[in-house]
Amino acid sequence: MSEDLTGRRLGHYRIDGVLGKGGMSVMYRATDIRLGRKVALKVIAEHLTEDPEFRERFVDEARNTSAIDHANVVPLYDFGEVDGLLYIAMRLVEGSDLASLIKGEPLAPQRAISLLSQVAEALDNLHERGLVHLDVKPANVLVTSRESATEHIYVADFGLTRRGATGHRTRGGDFLGSPTYAAPEHLRGEPVDGRTDAYSLACVLFACLSGRPPFQGQVPEVIQGHLNREPPALTEFVSLPPAIDDVIRRGMSKQPGQRYASCRELIAAARQALTAPPRPVAPPRPQQTFQQFPSPQQQAPAPRPVPQPSHASHASHAEPVRLRPPVPAGSTAFGKERSGNRWLAPVLVGLVAVGLIIGAIFFLSNPDDGQPPQQPESTGPSIPVGPGSGEPSGGSKPTSKKQLPSISVVAPPSS
Structure with a gap:
């Protein structure tokens, strides 16, 4: 001016x-x-x-x-x-525009959906009349709270609004509108329809939820972003359910046929994505601790890949205890754990042998009548054996100084 x-x-x-x-x-x-x-x-x-x-x-x-x-x-x-x-x-309209409300800070998701659902109603009404707005951006969305108990939206600035697929550029080929929120077909000078406004509304949705437009920088960089680059993930900037990234990606598809069919459908999908529960997270595995020995009737737990605390220990960091299988009856269990008692077996065997020898000596020394043998003196003579009168042959009286249990046997004289 x-x-x-x-x-x-x-x-x-x-x-x-x-x-x-x-x-x-x-x-x-x-x-x-x-x-x-x-x-x-x-x-x-x-x-x-x-x-x-x-x-x-x-x-x-x-x-x-x-x-x-x-x-x-x-x-x-x-x-x-x-x-x-x-x-x-x-x-x-007494109030402000949506651009002033954002100011680099994201809006609450519920508030953003409430405001943009009214924008979607106005745009779809426009499209049903064969018109395309072609300049959907936060500055053209007026917000007032003086006309109702809730915030009311007015879509303004219909200076670029056209009927059908013509008139989106000047006769000299100059682009008219804001490239920050413009659809690829609008930037390329191709035919436009209601899905062109739906693309711009998806960009406004991104700005409301993140506090910034999807593509930033100089005008050529912004234009190249809309023409050739995928929109950034919204969840990289704000903590929102991951499903909202799919809504933005479809709403800003380079091909109009892959976008939502209407602005109402876009906002409905965004509302559902933002109210969806977050992805379930597996709860941490509880650490099992045992305060008493398991009962005999209790079934043994299935083996786990991760070592668990010992059932026989009250301490949370005790080493696991290995239980030895039962020893069969009648067998002797001497394992590696009892290597210090290896001498016990030979001693027991020796004692048994000595007992058997002593029992054999007593058995052989008993007379036929079953009378118990008399205990010989340690210095007595040896026992003579033979048909003689009790005198030893040859007139000799040999004596034996050996003590029992040694046995001296004298062969009988030849006849």
């Missing part, structure tokens, strides 16, 4: 101040002095007034806006031209 119109009269409107500026127009706060009503007055930039194409677009905006009777579309009051300046008078 060559000058600020604040304080001037434009027809029956008194211009009170500037609400915002765009590339093609300036939005003023004004008063309709006939009705005493506050309005938002959109005035086309002076340097575009003489351009037939922009004049045509401005008139189309007025006609398209007035033809839409929807609760989430800013109502149009008046349209005209005064002193060579084209203007559109519409409802003054």
Whole structure:
């Protein structure tokens, strides 16, 4: 604009101040002095007034806006031209736009879905009339809480709205709109339809939930992102259910046929993804501790790959105890654990042998009548054996100084 119109009269409107500026127009706060009503007055930039194409677009905006009777579309009051300046008078929405609410910080998911569901209703109503908005972005979403108990949404700025698949670029081939939220087919100059707005709404959803648009940087970088790159995962920036990444990925598909069929369907899928329970996480395996010995009737637990604390120990860090299998009856168990008692077996065997020898000596020394043998003196003679009168042959009286249990046997003399 060559000058600020604040304080001037434009027809029956008194211009009170500037609400915002765009590339093609300036939005003023004004008063309709006939009705005493506050309005938002959109005035086309002076340097575009003489351009037939922009004049045509401005008139189309007025006609398209007035033809839409929807609760989430800013109502149009008046349209005209005064002193060579084209203007559109519409409802003054007391509040802010969605871009001001974000300010680099994400909105609560429930709030974002509540606001964007109203945007989806307005856009689908537009699409049912054969129109495409082509400039869906947070700055064109007005939010007010003065008209109802909850936040109410108005979709504004229908300056690029077109019917059918034509008019999304200037006659010179220049792109019109915001590339930050533009669909690939809009950037390439291809035919557009309602799915083009649905792509932009998916980008706005990303911005509401993360506090930033999906692609950032200089304009060429942003355009290349929309044309050639997959959208970043939303869960890389905020903690949300992973299913929302699938919704954003489908909503921002490069091919219109792979996107959601309507804006309502996109927001419904986002609502379901954000309210879905998180992926289940396997609970940690509890550490088993035993405070008493298991009963004999208790079935032994199945073997586990991870060593567990000993059933016979009360300490949580005790070493496991190995139970030795029972020893069969009648057998002697001498294992490696009893290697220090290896001498016991030979001693027992020797004692048994000595006992058997002593028993044999007593048995042989008993007489036939079964009388117990008399204990010989340690210095007595040896026992003579033979037919003689008891005298030893040869007149000799041999004596034996050996002590029992030694036995001396004398063979009988030859006849």
